[in-house]
Amino acid sequence: MKSEVETQPVSRSRGRWLGAFVFLSPGLAYLVVLMLVPLALVFSYTVFQRGRFGGVVYEFTTENFERLFDPLYLNVLGDSLKIAALTTLIALLIGYPTAYLIAQLPKRWKTLALVAVVLPFWTNFIIRVYAWTILLSGPGLVNSALAKIGLGPYELLYNQGTIVAGLLYSYLPLMVLPLYAAIEKLDPQLREASANLGASGFTTFRKVTLPLTVPGVLTGSLFVFVPSFGNFVIPEMLGGSKSIMVGNLIRDQFLSARDWPFGATLSLVLIALLVVLLILQAWAARRA
Amino acid sequence: MSRTRFTRRLPAAAAAAGLALAVAACGGGSSSSSDGATPAAADQLKPNADLSQQTLDITVWDGYTPKELPEKAKAELKIKDVQIQTHDTNETAMTKLTAPGDSGIDVAFVSGQYAQALNEQGLLEPIHHELIPNLANLYPEATQLSYDKGNKYSVPYTWGTTGICYRSDLVKSEPTSWNDLLKPPAWADKKVTMLATERWLALPALKSLGYSINTDKDEEIEKAKELLLAQKPHLLRYDDTTFGDRLVSGEAVMAEAWDGWCPTTDPKGNIKFAVPKEGSDLWVDTMVIMKSSKNKEAAHALINYILSPEIHSWAAENINYKVPNKAAMEQVKIAKGSLLGITPAELLNGEAAIDLGPASTKYSRLQQDIKAS
Numbered sequence: 001m002k003s004e005v006e007t008q009p010v011s012r013s014r015g016r017w018l019g020a021f022v023f024l025s026p027g028l029a030y031l032v033v034l035m036l037v038p039l040a041l042v043f044s045y046t047v048f049q050r051g052r053f054g055g056v057v058y059e060f061t062t063e064n065f066e067r068l069f070d071p072l073y074l075n076v077l078g079d080s081l082k083i084a085a086l087t088t089l090i091a092l093l094i095g096y097p098t099a100y101l102i103a104q105l106p107k108r109w110k111t112l113a114l115v116a117v118v119l120p121f122w123t124n125f126i127i128r129v130y131a132w133t134i135l136l137s138g139p140g141l142v143n144s145a146l147a148k149i150g151l152g153p154y155e156l157l158y159n160q161g162t163i164v165a166g167l168l169y170s171y172l173p174l175m176v177l178p179l180y181a182a183i184e185k186l187d188p189q190l191r192e193a194s195a196n197l198g199a200s201g202f203t204t205f206r207k208v209t210l211p212l213t214v215p216g217v218l219t220g221s222l223f224v225f226v227p228s229f230g231n232f233v234i235p236e237m238l239g240g241s242k243s244i245m246v247g248n249l250i251r252d253q254f255l256s257a258r259d260w261p262f263g264a265t266l267s268l269v270l271i272a273l274l275v276v277l278l279i280l281q282a283w284a285a286r287r288a
Numbered sequence: 289m290s291r292t293r294f295t296r297r298l299p300a301a302a303a304a305a306g307l308a309l310a311v312a313a314c315g316g317g318s319s320s321s322s323d324g325a326t327p328a329a330a331d332q333l334k335p336n337a338d339l340s341q342q343t344l345d346i347t348v349w350d351g352y353t354p355k356e357l358p359e360k361a362k363a364e365l366k367i368k369d370v371q372i373q374t375h376d377t378n379e380t381a382m383t384k385l386t387a388p389g390d391s392g393i394d395v396a397f398v399s400g401q402y403a404q405a406l407n408e409q410g411l412l413e414p415i416h417h418e419l420i421p422n423l424a425n426l427y428p429e430a431t432q433l434s435y436d437k438g439n440k441y442s443v444p445y446t447w448g449t450t451g452i453c454y455r456s457d458l459v460k461s462e463p464t465s466w467n468d469l470l471k472p473p474a475w476a477d478k479k480v481t482m483l484a485t486e487r488w489l490a491l492p493a494l495k496s497l498g499y500s501i502n503t504d505k506d507e508e509i510e511k512a513k514e515l516l517l518a519q520k521p522h523l524l525r526y527d528d529t530t531f532g533d534r535l536v537s538g539e540a541v542m543a544e545a546w547d548g549w550c551p552t553t554d555p556k557g558n559i560k561f562a563v564p565k566e567g568s569d570l571w572v573d574t575m576v577i578m579k580s581s582k583n584k585e586a587a588h589a590l591i592n593y594i595l596s597p598e599i600h601s602w603a604a605e606n607i608n609y610k611v612p613n614k615a616a617m618e619q620v621k622i623a624k625g626s627l628l629g630i631t632p633a634e635l636l637n638g639e640a641a642i643d644l645g646p647a648s649t650k651y652s653r654l655q656q657d658i659k660a661s
Contacts, residue, residue, distance in 0.1 A: 052405070052645060055386060076660050138539045155478065158525050240525025241484050244659045256486055257652035258379055 095175035158240030182216025214288035337585035419588035422595035430612030453550035484526035504647035570638030
């Protein structure tokens with residue numbers, strides 16, 4: 001009897017660990033098999049050579065990393081950063097007031113407004129982007145409407161501005177939702193207190209509302225920046241493949257250049273960059 | 289052209305590309321290059337082998353052969369079982385076929401330059417002509433293709449060329465030269481599209497400069513690049529998949545296009561196709577038998593069956609590609625404006641694309657230079 005009492009705490013904790021393991025194992029197995037192993041495989045390709053038919057020759061080389069510093073690829077990377085940053089900035093400028101307004105609405109309208117924000121996601125992404133080409137093309141709807149009032153035709157499609165517009169359209173909801181969540185959480189009494197202490201509406205916004213919603217701003221910006229940066233569908237369909245982003249570059253390595261190692265190296269850079277951004281975001285959010 | 293064939297039925301090319309990317313990323317496999325290795329001696333095949341003991345696994349582009357082919361071949365050739373797998377691009381087929389170990393594939397459909405590359409690796413069974421009497425149905429020209437004279441290791445299935453697809457009612461003069469596309473006149477400014485796939489992107493420039501489409505000389509590729517860079521501001525876009533729609537809508541007036549894809553049979557009949565005077569390419573999609581196949585008699589019997597006019601004419605009638613089979617083409621009704629009427633002699637003016645091996649990276653680089661600039 002005595003010994004049983006003594007061993008009980010140990011076996012209970014062991015049992016807890018076992019239980020945790022049993023419950024976690026499907027998720028862990030999923031992560032390991034479908035994420036860690038493929039990622040490790042892709043990253044291991046970065047030090048090998050291109051096979052003649054798109055495979056990998058297992059001979060060590062550093063050439064893939066040297067190629068990254070070629071001005072050609074740095075240019076593409078720079079362009080992608082520029083386009084993604086611009087998209088994020090505009091999304092923030094549009095998204096913040098939108099989220100702010102939605103947060104002020106009466107409850108019934110709030111739900112409706114939020115549904116309206118996510119509604120476009122119910123249609124397939126490719127179809128929505130394709131629809132833009134129908135709207136904006138030379139003989140498209142926008143130009144024919146303009147022609148009725150004697151304007152145009154304008155070249156609305158196949159330039160960088162259209163790429164930014166397409167990305168903005170696609171990812172704006174990802175900015176609005178986290179911002180809404182952050183603004184909604186604000187205690188209205190804080191704003192009242194600020195007003196009582198003599199701050200103007202703008203000062204209240206600058207000194208109270210904005211600093212308290214910074215985590216939402218950061219999350220929203222990350223949500224828009226990340227998919228914009230890696231996107232390859234929109235530059236192709238709305239940009240007419242006349243300029244490429246890093247996503248197109250990676251896709252081309254796998255599908256047409258048959259250069260898996262270099263494609264893997266580019267993916268590694270992309271993932272590393274995003275991990276850095278995530279860490280920065282987490283750090284900034286905690287400070288705010 | 290096979291590279292992007294599958295996207296023809298899918299305006300959302302990118303979705304498919306993404307899928308293919310996922311497939312490619314998981315494919316793995318290596319291909320240590322044993323370039324130029326001489327193929328080992330051919331197997332002794334028995335003309336009267338019992339096919340009911342043999343099975344066939346075929347890899348082919350989706351929708352490229354009649355759907356009922358496996359059942360028909362099984363019934364008529366008395367093969368034990370026939371299974372079809374599909375691939376979306378030559379590259380995925382190559383991944384499957386060059387992976388270490390037995391691919392399990394008996395018969396594969398790949399483009400000519402890929403057949404050549406497979407053969408150079410010693411992976412192909414020589415074609416035993418005595419087992420394929422229907423080879424006699426081929427046009428004589430189709431037995432003398434530059435990548436495989438005498439059909440030693442491949443049998444052609446479809447063929448075609450690249451040219452200018454244009455709106456005859458919207459052009460001020462009919463295009464006759466690649467320069468009409470490369471240096472578009474004012475009325476065609478920003479109303480021209482080009483194929484974006486590496487070798488075809490370079491083709492018009494190389495041909496207009498009088499170079500081979502298979503050149504690996506840096507200075508020739510550089511000159512072609514200058515020409516393409518000068519053209520870029522005057523382009524509507526690079527387009528492998530929707531140029532037909534753009535021509536129908538009038539958004540584009542001229543497009544670099546593969547013959548089978550130029551919508552010359554559209555109801556208004558305004559879309560025409562021209563092969564520029566500087567010449568173009570000749571692409572061929574072929575059937576090959578893997579050396580690793582354990583069912584080689586059945587594989588030969590299947591190819592012989594496909595070469596019969598009834599089966600082979602299916603491709604011309606259903607996917608609008610010309611087949612290099614005289615007997616089959618003679619029984620196809622050719623609609624007015626259809627490009628099926630291009631004769632073998634005209635096709636043979638085209639230069640066949642060959643596998644460039646390591647030099648093919650020069651063309652990827654060319655494409656990226658142009659798109660990134």
